[in-house]
Amino acid sequence: MKTIYVATTNKGKIKEFEQILSGLSIKIESLQDHVANMEDVEETGETFEENAVLKAETYATRHNLPVIADDSGLEINALNGEPGVYSARYAGEEKSDDANIEKVLAKLDEKKADDRSAAFVCVMAYAEPGEEALTTKGKCHGTITNERQGSEGFGYDPIFKPTGYSQTLSELGPSVKNEISHRRMALNDMVNVLTEKVSG
Ligand SMILES: O=P(O)(O)OP(=O)(O)OP(=O)(O)OC[C@H]1O[C@@H](n2cnc3c(O)ncnc32)[C@H](O)[C@@H]1O
Numbered sequence: 001m002k003t004i005y006v007a008t009t010n011k012g013k014i015k016e017f018e019q020i021l022s023g024l025s026i027k028i029e030s031l032q033d034h035v036a037n038m039e040d041v042e043e044t045g046e047t048f049e050e051n052a053v054l055k056a057e058t059y060a061t062r063h064n065l066p067v068i069a070d071d072s073g074l075e076i077n078a079l080n081g082e083p084g085v086y087s088a089r090y091a092g093e094e095k096s097d098d099a100n101i102e103k104v105l106a107k108l109d110e111k112k113a114d115d116r117s118a119a120f121v122c123v124m125a126y127a128e129p130g131e132e133a134l135t136t137k138g139k140c141h142g143t144i145t146n147e148r149q150g151s152e153g154f155g156y157d158p159i160f161k162p163t164g165y166s167q168t169l170s171e172l173g174p175s176v177k178n179e180i181s182h183r184r185m186a187l188n189d190m191v192n193v194l195t196e197k198v199s200g
């Protein structure tokens with residue numbers, strides 16, 4: 001199968017794509033490593049779907065390559081689904097994981113929220129130049145801890161405890177995270193969709 005280029009500016013995501021897809025029939029490469037200047041796509045959509053499609057179609061057409069991109073984030077029930085599509089820039093445009101985590105914990109404290117349930121969501125989009133994107137979606141349910149625990153992963157991993165586990169995704173590390181994550185679920189479905197597309 002031909003190489004697909006993963007279009008993301010997030011190093012944590014690239015690592016997970018590589019780990020999840022290693023050993024599968026799909027060959028990937030980082031778009032950032034392949035082209036001279038990969039300029040960010042402005043995420044103007046209001047949903048994960050809109051932003052994932054926007055990223056995949058824009059990068060595919062701009063660089064004339066088959067591209068896969070994801071838009072993902074954390075939905076916290078007590079905060080009416082925040083930070084949602086604004087997860088990367090929740091505490092400001094500089095996209096600081098530490099500041100984002102502080103903001104989530106402060107907001108939940110402020111609300112004195114008993115309900116700390118949340119879910120990570122990932123919409124995966126695949127596009128070929130000039131074509132409409134295909135999408136799949138994955139979710140990972142869990143709860144938000146009272147403080148940061150662990151150091152692996154990225155983003156909100158240090159404060160997210162998946163359902164059925166007593167540690168955060170940061171403490172559980174990549175071997176567990178990549179079996180159960182929203183990104184894993186969305187990629188599983190995408191591999192099936194792409195395999196069917198090739199054979200059909
Ligand atoms: O748009 P690209 O270039 O892919 O990189 P990004 O980091 O801006 O990615 P998104 O726009 O999809 O925003 C996703 C944010 O949601 C959070 N997030 C998504 N998946 C996560 C995961 O597996 N673990 C922890 N946090 C995650 C994290 O804050 C990400 O920066």
Ligand SMILES: [Mg+2]
Pocket residue numbers: 043088
């Ligand atoms: Mg982004």
